Amino acid sequence: MELDWHSDAQAYRDGLLFDVNDIDSSIEMAVVRGYRLQRFRDEMARHDIAACVLFDPVNIRYASGARNMQIFNARNPARYLLVTQDHSAVILYEFTGCMHLADDLETVSEVRPAITASFVAAGDEIKRREMDWAAEIASTLTELVGKGATVGIERINAGAVQALSGYGFFLVDAQQPIERARAIKSREEIACVKASLHATEIAVARLRQCLRPGLSENALWSILHQAVIAQNGDYVETRLLSSGQRTNPWFQESGNRVIGKNELVALDTDVVGCYGYYADFSRTFHSGPDEPNADQRQLYAAAYEQIHHNMELLHHGLTFREYAQRAWQIPEKYFVNRYYLSAHGVGMTGEYPYLYHRADFLTAGYDGHMEAGMTLCVESYIGEVGGREGVKLEQQVLVTPSGPELLSNFPFEASLRP
Template sequence: MSKLDWHADRGTHPDLALLDLAPESVDIDLAAVRLYRLGRVRAEMNKRDIGAVILSDPINIRYATGTRNMQVFSMRNAPARYLLLTADKSILFEFTGCLHLAEGYETVDEVRPSSTASFVAAGADIEAREKAWAADIGNLIAALVGKGARVGLERLNAGSAIALKAEGFEIVDAQEPVEMARSIKSDEEIKCVIASLRATEAAVADMRAAIRPGITENELWSVLHQSVIARNGDYCETRLLNSGPRSNPWFQESSSHVIGENCLILLDTDVVGCHGYYSDFSRTFHSGPDKPTDDQRTLYKTALEQLHHNMDILKPGLTFREYSDKAWNIPEIYEPNRYYLSAHGCGMTGEYPYLYHHRDFADAGYDGVVEPGMTLCVESYIGATGGREGVKLEQQLLITETGTELLSLFPFEEDLM
C-alpha cells in the first residue's frame, strides 16, 4: 500500500497527504508535529484558566492546527478566518469557499464558514455585524465551556472584542499563552526548522551566485524569492537586501539601486519557508571584482566577534538579564546604529523571547529563562555613525539540554574575514 493510499484509508485529504510526501517532509512525522503544537497551546491555556481562545493570526492558526490558507491576505484582512479552541474542541472558521482545505487534519474537529466582521465587508452595518458575530460565537463558547468563561483574543477588531465582552465573557489577551507555547520546540519540530533552513540556504546560494556589479538590488532579491518558492517555501517576510551606501544605516529595503563594484551587499533572509518555519539568518557579501578593502574587512570581523561572543554565552538556565549583562559591548562608534535586539526567538516567525543589549535592558528588557527547546537568532549589525557601509550577520541556533546547536550552516565569506 502506498503512503497516499494509507492516508486515504484513514480519511486524510489527498492534498494533506501530498504535503506529507513532499521532499522536505521525508522522515518527519508531521501529524506528531501538529498534535504536539496543539497540545502546547492547550497546556498554556490551562495554566491561565482560559476556557477558550479565538485565534485569527494566520501564523498562530497554522501553529495550532497545521492549516494554511492565503496567509498574507489573511494577515491584512483579519479576521478572514479564525480558530475557536477549547480544551477538547477545535473549530476552524474558514474563508468563503475554502472549507475543503482543512479536511483530514487531526487537529481540526469541525470546519465552518467564517463570518467576516470588518468594515470592508459590512460597510456602515459594521456594528450590527460585530454584535451578530459576538452573539453567535458567544452562544457556541457558552455551550462548550460555559457562560462567563475566560476567553483569549488576538488580532480581532476592537468592535468585535467589545461586543463579545458584552455577551458576558471575561476577555483576556491570547498572546501570552500562544507565544509561550510556540517558544519550546519538539524534536520533530526541529526537523521542520532544519528542512526550512536547508532549502533557504540553497536559495541564498542561488542569490549569491547571481551577484555582479550592474544588477539592481531588486533583481538580486528576486532570485532569492523565486528560489524560495520553488523549494515550497511560503514567502519572504521582508525585503532586507541593500548594498553599498544603502547598507548604513540598516533596515533599508531592496530597491532599484544598481549594485556597484567592490561594495558590500547585506541580506537578512526572513523567509517563512517550508512547513511554515522561519529561516532567519543574515549574511554580507562583496560584489567584486577586486578584493574587499581593509575597512570592509574590519566591519565584517567586528560583526563576527559580536556574533560569536553572544552565541558562546547562551546556555540553558541563563536568565535574560544575565545574558544582557554578559553580552558583547558594542564600541561607541557603532552603538547608535546597533541592531535593536541582541537575539530573539524564532519559530514560525520571529517570536518570544527578545533578548536586549545591556544598554537597552532597563528601558525595554524583561526577564525570563533560556530553556531547552528554544530556537534563537543571534544578531549583529555593525555600521559606524556616518560610515559609508555596514555589515549584517546573524545565526540561528537551538538551545539543548547541555548547550547550543548551530542550525544555520550557510558559510561566511573568507575574503571578508
C-alpha cells in the first residue's frame, strides 16, 4: 500500500504543527555539554573515582556530546571515552576513520584512535588485542591519575577488564556515578527534552492521522520513524506498536498484521529524538469507523486513572518506598498483566530511578527520593489475562520544587478517554 507522506499535512497543521517543529534555537549546546560533564565529575568525586572509561554510546554522548553510530557502537566496543575527575583530560578514542567527528566539541581535550577489543575485530587473536587495549589504557591512566587509582569502567568484555586489572588499578563499576549524574536535568536540558517531545508528538500526530483499518502495523509504525528522522531525531529504540488481540499482553512488537475495524491500536514511542533526548509516552487509539465498545472504554478509563493518580504523587522529597505505598492500587483482574514498573527515569534514554509497584517493592524495589530536576515516565498497562485487548498509556513528567510538570502533551483519544 502506497502512502502519500504529505497529503494530510494541512489537516493537522493548525493542531499539532504537523510539518514544522519549532526547535528552540536559543538552546546553547555548549552550556548543556558543560553542565553534563561537570555533573558526571561531581558524581565521580562523590564516589572517590579518579577516572572513568565509558563504552555505552549514550554515556559517551552525555559526558562529551560526541555522537557516532549509536546503535552500532551499542554492540561493538569500537569507541570509548576516558574522563578524569580532576579536569585534566577527556580523551575520546574514536572508531577508525572518524577522528574528525569531534573537532568542534569543546568538552573533548584529545581524540585518539580506538583499539577495538572484540572477537569480530581480532578473531582468534582476541586475547592479544585485549592485552594491547589494556596496556594502552593503563599507560594513559598511570600518566593522568597514577598507579593504584580507583577507575570506573562499564560495558567492555570480560577479557579486557581482566587484562586491565593486572596493572594495579582498583576497578569499579562506572554505572552508579553516570546514572546518578544523568538523573538531574538542567534548565537547558529540559529545553532539549521539550524539543524532542514536540518533534515526537508531530510524528505521532502523523501516525494517528494515517491510522485506518486495512493498514498493517508495520506500515503504520514506519510513519513514526520517517517523521522522527525528518525532524533530526536520532532513532526509535523499540518497535512497540500492536493492534487488536496483539495488544494483550503488552510487549508484542509491530508486525505484518493488518489492522481491523474498531480495534485498539497501542504504541510506546521510545524515541531518541532531537539533541539525543528521549521522548517516551504511550497512547492507545481506536481504529474506527464505529465508536469504541464498553469494554474498550473500561480498559482505557482504568489506565487513564492510574497514570493521573500516580503523576500527582511526583513531588520533591518523596521516597521511592512512599511512592510505591501511595500509588494506584491495580485491580486484581488486571494485576497479572501489569506493566513491570509504575514509573521510571528518563533523559537520553530510560534511566535511573525505577519506581516499582507496591506489590513488587519488597522483591525488586529500592529506596531513594525524588528530586527536583528528575524527569520521570509514569506507566500504565491494563489488560486481563485472556482478555481480547489491552490499553497502554504513559506520560513524561518533570519533578519541580512545587510539584509535577507535565512534559508530554499529545492528546488522549477523545472517543476513549473518560
